[in-house]
Amino acid sequence: MTELAKSFEPADIESRWSAAWAQRGWFEPTLDPARPSFCIQLPPPNVTGTLHMGHAFNQTVMDALTRYHRMLGDNTLWVPGTDHAGIATQIVVERQLQAQGISRHDLGREAFTAKVWTWKQQSGNTITNQMRRMGASVSWKHEYFTMDDKLSDVVVETFVRLYEQGLIYRGKRLVNWDPVLKSAVSDLEVESEEEDGFLWHIRYPLADGSDSVVVATTRPETMLGDTAVMVHPDDTRYQHLIGKQVKLPITGRLVPVIADAYVDKDFGTGVVKVTPAHDFNDYAVGQRHGLPVLSVLTLDAKINQQAPMPYQGLDRFEARKAIVAQLEAEGFLVEVKKHKLMVPRCARTGQIVEPMLTDQWFVATTKPGPDGKSMAQKAIDAVASGDVKFVPENWVNTYNQWMHNIQDWCISRQLWWGHQIPAWYGAGGEIFVARNEAEARAKAQAAGYTGALQREQDVLDTWYSSALVPFSTMGWPAHTVEQDLFLPSSVLVTGYEIIFFWVARMIMMTTHFTGKVPFRNVYIHGMVLDAHGKKMSKSEGNVIDPVDLIDGVDLAGLVHKSTVGLRKPETAPKVAARVKKEFPDGIPAYGADALRFTMASYASLGRNINFDTKRCEGYRNFCNKLWNATRFVLMQVDGLSDFDRGMETCTGDCGPEGYMHFSAADRWIASQLQRTEQQVAQGFADYRLDFVAQAIYQFVWDEYCDWYLEIAKVQTATGTPAQQRAARRTLIRVLETVLRLAHPVMPFITEELWQKVAPLAGRSGDSVCVAPYPQAQPEKIDPEAEAEIAAFKQLVDACRNLRGELGVSPAQKLPLLACGDTARIERHRPALQALAKLADVRLFADEAAWMQAVQASPSTVVGATRVALFIEVDAAAERERLGKEALRLEAEIAKAEGKLSNASFVERAPAAVVAQERERLDAFRATLAKVREQIDRLPLPA
Structure with missing residues (x-):
């Protein structure tokens, strides 16, 4: 007898099947050139991270697609990995040291990086363990870490090749600078927040004493680095001043009045200061007009030697107060207005970011390479030709806008954790880029330099190594069967916020080094927001841990998790109050399948998701419905012979006097199943998992459970033996098909039930995850039966x-x-x-x-x-x-x-x-x- 517990309890089922899937290796790819291939690259989460709702969403999408194609019989590979996350990881370990009263400088670089590696081994794999909880069917044999030896070798190889091709260079440019990290940071690591500030109106007298202009600024401390003031060329108020000079207050330097269309005539006074060394837009203006670039800040954001003596060594904000006081005392401060402004802060440290002129390494994205095309142009062409498609298609416009306005990519970071740039310096500043020190020394000797070499201390931007994963994870530069089968990969599932930072750079790097695109399709999903449409943020108290939705958590535990590690500890009471209001009873255990089905149901193309736990409750009920339906079916067929279950081959007359007689209801539910299979296949083809979930839910709940099971009860109780056998056969066969149909979205419950149902339905196999996926058979669609049962339902x-x-x-x-x-x-x-x-x-x-x-x-x-x-x-x-x-x-x-x-x-x-x-x-x-x-x-x- 086949036994099935009375109620669906997901915890035990999930733990058992997670272990069984991993042990039996069902997620490792086949490598058969005769089969179609399907591959997905996991956007590598930071090794410091934990699973958040965005991960739960996109991993549900990726896993559903992966399981679907595996069941179709494709060579199927989902490549997992984690990113070393240079800044984030270094900060974590530095804070651990600070708690012990130690700095990384006390340890030295080698000992510090050893500490980071130790921490990574101990705590850095949390997210991959959480992926297993979600049922992610990744190939763990292909798991990588971006600082693994093999991937690090690819980083070095690509860097050297690009340098030798003239596509990597070192130069002085303006970059985002975190004065606490003392490192350049990427735009993605800068979050601009609206804050209360001031707009200072400062009088700049003309050098000839005839007049003055008033400029408005939100950063008076940077006036020490002004090299011009600027007006709009069409502003009639100031045209007579263009070409004249003004005397810069406090410093006494003379700077010109220039005209540039960048100026907004209606903002402030229509006159703006130009500080090329401390503002990205001003830097561009300075380049156009050939202005000097005068930096007045040190790398730790203190006033440097270029400023008047009284200000040297002052912190930037202390200097601001002193400068404003002197301007007021000397009559140059006209007025001060309250002003809302966007303040750029480093997401990792919370520090206000400074545009800083520093020596950095860059990838020349628009310079022609050996084939005559720039990396940027090849990436643009890849999308224009259709070799790479965006889903939804409208994201092509965003991609093209970024790519047509692309700047050279700053790839260096002033950190210790990361891929150390493979460059060595001679005593006179000579640069030798090489795969190792021996090669660097050989290059130096070939160039006539025999002195000492000093290794570059900077490391590479984390995005550099992650841009290589489409081919670095496939064994490049060696030729491998994985490259033949899985490059390009089939689809990349990612958020819109990293189209430029990751998607575009993968296309640039992969097309440049392999001549192939990295992926065929880019599925862009929206952001997961809270139930009220607000961005999930720890400071808002609305962050939900997906594992809490799977396992459940009481209110005390939820409050504790929400208030630990806040950037501003003083906000803890406010955060706790929000959590108590939103989840007064904590979060019940919904299980992984209910969470996954919820995420799939939200997967409309390109739309942000207002996540409501009530949806999880509804889909937990759906799991219960499927479980109870299976119990009923098993009770109808278990213990019967193949003959009585209707599993014998029907020969001869299958009518009322024959072996089986299929009623209109039997034929109707089989017909509806074919239509559902068509809808599901179309949903997967269009990356519309919401349609997949909707089709499965509607068929299982509304048609199979609410109608067919009730009709079948009557048929098996009162029908002729031929009708009873037909009903049993239909019950078990449709249910077995449903379990295979739903498996990509709900892997755990379907595996558990399929093991009980499949043998009774005449289906052999070790696991539903490698069973053939149902394929619609249009010839089995029966309009006559559908019309008959539709009319019957109207009567009921x-x-x-x-x-x-x-x-x-x-x-x-x-x-x-x-x-x-x-x-x-x-x-x-x-x-x-x-x-x-x-x-x-x-x-x-x-x-x-x-x-x-x-x-x-x-x-x-x-x-x-x-x-x-x-x-x-x-x-x-x-x-x-x-x-x-x-x-x-x-x-x-x-x-x-x-x-x-x-x-x-x-x-x-x-x-x-x-x-x-x-x-x-x-x-x-x-x-x-x-x-x-x-x-x-x-x-x-x-």
């Missing part, structure tokens, strides 16, 4: 509606009285009686006899059949009810007649609208006639 619904009108108890059975076309009622009498909870079914050939029998009982019309549920009714109450209905119908008729008598409406409205209104009028009139007929049948009050 009509009876249920009449019961509702009567307000009778669900347990009370009533007789059904019907006349007209009653053949369908006769064909489905047992099922109709069971589903509509009828005490009896009485059919009348004569309408007059039916009307006399019905008396005051409520009735309705279904097609050509008139039906009523007989019950002794309160004639006065029924007369009142029908009277109200008649008045409503009369009002509708009057409204429709009014429209149709209006010549303007009839002439101007579309013909279809006018026709629809006439149909509505006819239907209202027909229904009113029947209602009046029912009123006439009621006995008159005494």
Whole structure:
């Protein structure tokens, strides 16, 4: 006997199947050149990270696609990996040292990086363990870490090749600079937040003393580095000043008045200061006008030697106060206004980022390479040609906008953790880029330099190594079978915020080094927000750990998790209050399948997701529904022979006297299954997992469970042996197919149930995860059966509606009285009686006899059949009810007649609208006639 627990308890099922899948190696790819291949690269999460809702969403999408293609029989590879996350990881370990009163400089570079490696081994694989909890079917044999030896070798090789091709160079440029990290940071690591600030209006006198101009600035400390003031060339107020010089307050330096269309004439006074060394836009202006670039800040954001003596060594914000005080004392400060401004802060440290002029390493993205095309142009061409497609397609515009305005890529970081740049310096500043020190020394000697060499201390931007993963994880530069089968990969699933930082750079690097695109499709998904549409943020108290949704967490635990590690500890009470309001009872355990199904149902293309835990509750109920349906089916078929389960091959006559007789309901549910399989296949093809989830949910809950199981109960209880066998066969075969159909989205529960169901359904195999995926067979679509059961459902619904009108108890059975076309009622009498909870079914050939029998009982019309549920009714109450209905119908008729008598409406409205209104009028009139007929049948009050 096949045993199945009474209730669905996901925890035990998930732990057992996670271990079994990993042990049996079912997620490792086949390498058969004769098969189609499917590959996905996991966007490598930071090794410091933990699973968040964005990961849960995109990993659900990736895993569903992966499991689907594996079941299709494709060579299927999902490549997992983690990113060394230079800045984030270094900060974590530095903070650990600070708690011990130690700095990384106390340890030295080698000892510090050893500490980071130790920490990575101990704590850095949290997210991959959480992926297993989500059921991610990745190839763990292909797991990588971006600082593994093999991947590090690829980093060095590509760097050296690009340098030798003239596409990597070292130069002085303006970059985002974190003065605490003392490193350049990428734009993605800079978060601009609106804060309260001020707009200082400062008077700059003309050098000849004839006049002055007033500039508005939010950063008065940078005026020490001004090298011009600027007006719009069309601003008539200032055209006479263009070409003149002004005297810079405090410093006394003379700087020119220039004209540039960058100026917004309507902002402030229409005159702006130009500080090329401390503003990206000003730097561009300075380049256009050939202005000097004067940096007045040290790398730790203190005033340097270029400024007047009293300010040297002051912190930037201390200097601001002192400068404002001196300007006011000397009469140069005109006014100060409150002003909302966007302040750029490093997401990792919270420090205000400074544009800083420093020596950095760059990739020349627009310079032609050996093939005559730039890396940027090849990446643009890859999308323009259709070799890489974006889903949704509108993201192509964003991609092209970035790529056509691309700047050289700053790839150096002033950190210790990361890939150390493979460059060595001679005593005179000579640069030798090589794969190792021996090669560097050989290159130096070839160039005539024999002195000492000093290794570059900077490391590479984390995005550099992650840009290589499409081919670095496939064994490049060696030729491997993985490259033949899995490069390009099939689809990249990622968020829109890293289209430029990661997607574009992977396309540039992969096309440059391999001549192939890295992937065929880029599926861009939206951001996961909270239920109210707010961005999830620890400081907002609305962050949800996906594992908490799987396992559940009480309120105390949820509050603790939400308030630990806040950037501003003083906000903890506020955060705790929000958590208590949103989750007063904590979070119940929904299980991984319910969470995954929720994420799939949210997967509309390109849209942000307002995540509501109530959806998880609904899909946990769906899991229960599937579980209970399986228990029922097993009870119907378990313990029976193959013959009685309908699993013998049907030969000869399969009609009523044969081995099996398939009812209209059997044929209908099989037909509906084919349509569902078509919808699911189309959903996967279009990356519409919401359609996949919707199709599966609707079929399982609405059709199979709510209708077919109830019909099959009757058929197996009252039908002929041939009908019983057909019903059992249909029950088990459809259920087994459903489990395979739903497996990519709900892997755990479907695996558990499939193991029980498959043998009884005649399906062999070790696991549903490698069973063949259901393929629609259009020839099995049966419109006749679908029409028959649709009409039957209308009859049942009509009876249920009449019961509702009567307000009778669900347990009370009533007789059904019907006349007209009653053949369908006769064909489905047992099922109709069971589903509509009828005490009896009485059919009348004569309408007059039916009307006399019905008396005051409520009735309705279904097609050509008139039906009523007989019950002794309160004639006065029924007369009142029908009277109200008649008045409503009369009002509708009057409204429709009014429209149709209006010549303007009839002439101007579309013909279809006018026709629809006439149909509505006819239907209202027909229904009113029947209602009046029912009123006439009621006995008159005494």
